[in-house]
Amino acid sequence: MEMLDVYAELLAAGNDPSERFSGVHAHFLACGPCAQDLEGLLSALTGPDPSQPDPP
Ligand SMILES: [Zn+2]
Numbered sequence: 001m002e003m004l005d006v007y008a009e010l011l012a013a014g015n016d017p018s019e020r021f022s023g024v025h026a027h028f029l030a031c032g033p034c035a036q037d038l039e040g041l042l043s044a045l046t047g048p049d050p051s052q053p054d055p056p
Contacts, residue, residue: 008038012045 003024010017018025028035 004034004037004041008041008045011038011042 003021007017007021007024007028010020028038
C-alpha cells in the first residue's frame with residue numbers, strides 16, 4: 001500500500017489525513033496488517049512515546 005508512508009507522515013506531522021484519504025482510512029480500519037504497518041511507521045516517525053507531540 002503506497003499511501004501508507006504519506007498517511008503516516010501526515011499523522012506524524014499532526015494532521016488528520018482521514019478525510020483527504022478517506023479510502024486509505026477505511027482500508028486501515030478493515031485491514032489489520034496495514035493498520036499494524038501504519039502503527040510501526042508512525043512510531044518510527046514520532047518515536048516510541050507519542051504522548052508528547054510538541055517539542056519544548
Ligand atoms: Zn491492507
